[in-house]
Amino acid sequence: MLVQRGWQVLSHLLSHYSKVVPNSPQYICRLASSWSGWRRRSYWRYLRRSVLGVPTPPYPRVTQTGDPVLRCHAAPVPPDQISHPDTVKVINRMVRVLRSGGCVGLSAPQLGVPLRILMLELPEKMSQAVPPDVLAAREMTPFPLKVFINPEMRVLDNRTLSFPEGCRSIHGFSAVVPRYYAVEISGLTPDGKRVTWLAKGWAARIVQHEMDHLDGVLYIDKMDPRTFTNINWTEVND
Numbered sequence: 001m002l003v004q005r006g007w008q009v010l011s012h013l014l015s016h017y018s019k020v021v022p023n024s025p026q027y028i029c030r031l032a033s034s035w036s037g038w039r040r041r042s043y044w045r046y047l048r049r050s051v052l053g054v055p056t057p058p059y060p061r062v063t064q065t066g067d068p069v070l071r072c073h074a075a076p077v078p079p080d081q082i083s084h085p086d087t088v089k090v091i092n093r094m095v096r097v098l099r100s101g102g103c104v105g106l107s108a109p110q111l112g113v114p115l116r117i118l119m120l121e122l123p124e125k126m127s128q129a130v131p132p133d134v135l136a137a138r139e140m141t142p143f144p145l146k147v148f149i150n151p152e153m154r155v156l157d158n159r160t161l162s163f164p165e166g167c168r169s170i171h172g173f174s175a176v177v178p179r180y181y182a183v184e185i186s187g188l189t190p191d192g193k194r195v196t197w198l199a200k201g202w203a204a205r206i207v208q209h210e211m212d213h214l215d216g217v218l219y220i221d222k223m224d225p226r227t228f229t230n231i232n233w234t235e236v237n238d
């Protein structure tokens with residue numbers, strides 16, 4: 001009864017702020033997202049928002065699943081816009097976020113920009129932190145930063161390898177995902193040159209993961225669902 005009464009009061013209050021029909025699925029969704037929004041914003045965030053205003057893309061951090069931009073089909077960058085300061089700003093921001101977040105790949109939609117830009121990098125230092133047997137099994141070979149604008153991918157070897165992978169846009173989780181063994185990616189560099197790169201093993205996995213982002217696809221769409229894991233579950237139980 002109390003719950004029902006509480007619900008009626010809440011429903012009444014919120015109906016003042018919403019044109020969505022109460023008890024409809026849209027209403028429940030809005031309610032749930034509003035609640036989570038209210039809980040997340042700290043006083044510090046309120047102050048920062050007051051001073052700096054609403055954040056705009058390219059965000060300085062990776063946006064999370066739920067943001068519609070991650071489900072969009074990203075648009076190609078017009079060739080005459082590749083050297084435009086806005087495009088340069090997006091790429092520079094992507095490099096910063098890629099490196100500061102310890103990522104091996106990043107796409108522009110993950111910073112809120114629905115454009116077909118992706119980058120990959122597997123630094124030597126990062127690969128040294130991986131146990132040698134894992135390194136060998138996953139064929140993780142270091143490679144320098146590679147940026148592709150308007151990339152296209154071709155599968156060279158359609159054998160699939162299944163390994164756990166994660167995504168900064170689904171922070172804190174991982175799952176086993178099958179990926180093709182070898183692919184070819186081609187596209188434009190930031191200075192407008194056309195390049196092609198043959199990637200196999202772990203590099204091919206990163207390419208496929210980032211290419212999926214450009215089409216609004218996340219690894220959870222392709223994973224083995226029974227392997228979906230909160231990577232901190234043991235700490236929660238500790």
Ligand SMILES: [Zn+2]
Nearest residue numbers: 166167168169
């Ligand atoms: Zn991702």
